[in-house]
Amino acid sequence: xxxxxxxxTVAMAFFFLFIASTLGITWWAARRTRTTEQFYAAxxxxxxxxxxxxxxxxxxxxASFLGIAGxxxxxxxxxxxxxTGWLVGWPVVLxxxxxxxxxxxxxxxxxxxxxxxxxxxxxxxxxxxxxxxVTFYLIAQMVGAxxxxxxxxxxxxxxxxxIVGAAMIAYVLFGGMIATTWVQIVKAVLLLGGAAIxxxxxxxxxxxxPAALFAAAAERYGAGVLAPGGLVAKPLDAISLGxxxxxxxxxxxxxxxxxxxxxxxxxxxxxxxxxxGLIGVFYLMTFIxxxxxxxxxxxxxxxxxxxxxxxxxxxxxxxxxxxAFLGFIAAVAFATILAVVAGLTLSGAAALSHDLWVHVVxxxxxxxxxxxxxxxxxxxxxxxVAVLLGITFKGQNVAFMVGLAFAxxxxxxxxxxxxxxxxxxxxxxxxxxxxxxxxxxxIGLILLSPTVQVDILxxxxxxxxxxxxxxxxxxxxxxxxxxxxxxxxxxEVAGYANxxxxxxxxxxxxxx
Amino acid sequence: xxxxxxxxxxxxAAARWRIALTLTVAMVALYFGFILLIAYAKPxxxxxxxxxxxxxxLLGALVIVASWLLTWxxxxxxxxxxxxxxxxxx
Numbered sequence: 001x002x003x004x005x006x007x008x009t010v011a012m013a014f015f016f017l018f019i020a021s022t023l024g025i026t027w028w029a030a031r032r033t034r035t036t037e038q039f040y041a042a043x044x045x046x047x048x049x050x051x052x053x054x055x056x057x058x059x060x061x062x063a064s065f066l067g068i069a070g071x072x073x074x075x076x077x078x079x080x081x082x083x084t085g086w087l088v089g090w091p092v093v094l095x096x097x098x099x100x101x102x103x104x105x106x107x108x109x110x111x112x113x114x115x116x117x118x119x120x121x122x123x124x125x126x127x128x129x130x131x132x133x134v135t136f137y138l139i140a141q142m143v144g145a146x147x148x149x150x151x152x153x154x155x156x157x158x159x160x161x162x163i164v165g166a167a168m169i170a171y172v173l174f175g176g177m178i179a180t181t182w183v184q185i186v187k188a189v190l191l192l193g194g195a196a197i198x199x200x201x202x203x204x205x206x207x208x209x210p211a212a213l214f215a216a217a218a219e220r221y222g223a224g225v226l227a228p229g230g231l232v233a234k235p236l237d238a239i240s241l242g243x244x245x246x247x248x249x250x251x252x253x254x255x256x257x258x259x260x261x262x263x264x265x266x267x268x269x270x271x272x273x274x275x276x277g278l279i280g281v282f283y284l285m286t287f288i289x290x291x292x293x294x295x296x297x298x299x300x301x302x303x304x305x306x307x308x309x310x311x312x313x314x315x316x317x318x319x320x321x322x323x324a325f326l327g328f329i330a331a332v333a334f335a336t337i338l339a340v341v342a343g344l345t346l347s348g349a350a351a352l353s354h355d356l357w358v359h360v361v362x363x364x365x366x367x368x369x370x371x372x373x374x375x376x377x378x379x380x381x382x383x384x385v386a387v388l389l390g391i392t393f394k395g396q397n398v399a400f401m402v403g404l405a406f407a408x409x410x411x412x413x414x415x416x417x418x419x420x421x422x423x424x425x426x427x428x429x430x431x432x433x434x435x436x437x438x439x440x441x442x443i444g445l446i447l448l449s450p451t452v453q454v455d456i457l458x459x460x461x462x463x464x465x466x467x468x469x470x471x472x473x474x475x476x477x478x479x480x481x482x483x484x485x486x487x488x489x490x491x492e493v494a495g496y497a498n499x500x501x502x503x504x505x506x507x508x509x510x511x512x
Numbered sequence: 513x514x515x516x517x518x519x520x521x522x523x524x525a526a527a528r529w530r531i532a533l534t535l536t537v538a539m540v541a542l543y544f545g546f547i548l549l550i551a552y553a554k555p556x557x558x559x560x561x562x563x564x565x566x567x568x569x570l571l572g573a574l575v576i577v578a579s580w581l582l583t584w585x586x587x588x589x590x591x592x593x594x595x596x597x598x599x600x601x602x
Contacts, residue, residue, distance in 0.1 A: 094587075095586055211562050215564030238547050266591075
């Protein structure tokens with residue numbers, strides 16, 4: 001009864017239209033990408049409104065679109081725990097991170113941590129955290145992309161991965177941040193538009209009243225779908241995941257990098273405000289889509305097509321708008337993946353070239369042409385690595401890697417960033433210890449957790465929590481503070497006055 | 513504000529830090545309060561307000577609305593007070 005998995009003319013048409021228009025954008029952007037500032041930060045000429053959409057585009061992954069709709073369609077209320085969890089990190093980005101980052105940094109968050117600390121160790125540790133976050137996030141996205149495209153378009157997994165890799169490399173290599181930003185904006189508009197059309201079509205059947213939709217679901221599948229179920233069996237698991245989502249958002253390298261694309265701190269503030277609004281609307285809509293799919297498609301049909309429930313939104317689109325609308329939503333999901341991996345690749349390339357090559361290897365003695373060349377080489381390398389990882393992990397259960405990426409971002413990047421910005425006595429030793437501890441302990445604990453030991457290896461877990469953030473985030477803060485106090489650096493403390501000034505007044509006012 | 517420019521900047525930095533921290537704590541309390549209710553007060557969240565609307569769904573939607581409100585409060589404060597004070601210091 002569903003045409004999912006069969007070659008779909010409309011999906012192909014929309015898909016080629018998206019590829020053609022984004023490559024057109026890339027060609028246009030390539031002629032405006034001549035300096036490292038243009039390559040990494042779009043020349044800092046993106047407006048607050050544009051960046052609001054681009055931030056939302058970078059963040060709203062296919063995993064959350066398809067995953068949350070699927071979770072709601074099969075469990076009801078429990079999916080809402082994720083809908084809220086994916087949003088609540090954004091206010092934290094706004095309150096603590098966005099403006100200081102824009103005023104203190106240039107291209108990466110390591111710029112900020114290193115601004116008054118010792119360059120080489122800080123850059124090395126920050127690159128470790130960035131590359132770990134980006135790698136695990138990329139694996140999850142690539143494997144998800146391969147499976148999704150195979151399921152929806154009926155093309156081979158390896159070919160799907162290769163197409164994603166080629167398009168993503170083209171955007172970043174030639175068009176840098178300018179192309180990546182516009183790809184995000186196009187994707188965000190498509191995704192929000194597609195979800196809005198779908199949600200409106202659902203609600204029109206219920207007099208535009210969500211409560212009537214929920215009542216219909218409760219009537220058919222029992223009152224349980226409107227109440228908490230088994231998802232939060234262990235409260236500590238839910239709290240730990242919540243910590244990872246909330247503080248991980250404020251430590252995601254590809255999100256942090258976006259604040260450098262706007263002219264000043266005020267625009268950075270406005271853009272995060274807009275992004276919070278857009279992302280909140282999006283996750284409210286996924287909740288409607290999930291209940292719509294539950295009532296109009298049915299949980300059994302959804303699980304029958306894909307056991308994880310990920311096809312709930314595409315199936316709903318097919319039910320409401322036929323094969324053509326299914327094709328449109330499938331193409332939107334594909335565009336979503338492509339945009340997210342492009343953003344991830346650019347932030348990984350910045351860590352490799354700007355943090356490691358320019359500052360650690362060349363000690364800041366690389367000229368502009370070399371910097372741009374190295375950034376492009378790093379982009380191609382990362383793109384190839386992403387494709388190889390996608391193929392290596394084919395068929396593996398990698399859904400946990402998104403949670404792992406958020407846990408590393410929350411434990412390795414966020415504490416060091418906050419300590420270096422807001423705490424005068426934070427020293428090089430403290431920041432480095434915090435970042436290394438955050439990366440290493442998070443990866444170690446997830447390997448020992450039920451997520452890997454029980455769900456994948458079917459053994460017994462040594463560590464009780466599915467996501468380690470409840471332990472690793474406080475640990476990274478504690479390590480940062482204790483090491484800073486044990487190995488103080490008076491000259492770095494003295495440098496804080498200048499940092500505090502620049503944090504508020506911007507880089508232009510360093511000299512008074 | 514009074515005092516030397518350095519003292520004024522320090523006072524402004526302290527005010528921004530207080531507001532940022534208060535709003536962050538409010539956000540943390542709201543979200544983790546919601547999670548704790550899910551964990552420990554399942555029957556309460558199952559309470560129906562209307563035929564289709566349970567207290568749990570309402571509170572979940574309110575967490576999202578509250579996130580918007582908190583960001584709006586911050587942006588409003590920053591766009592008026594904070595920016596004006598920065599402008600005087602420049």
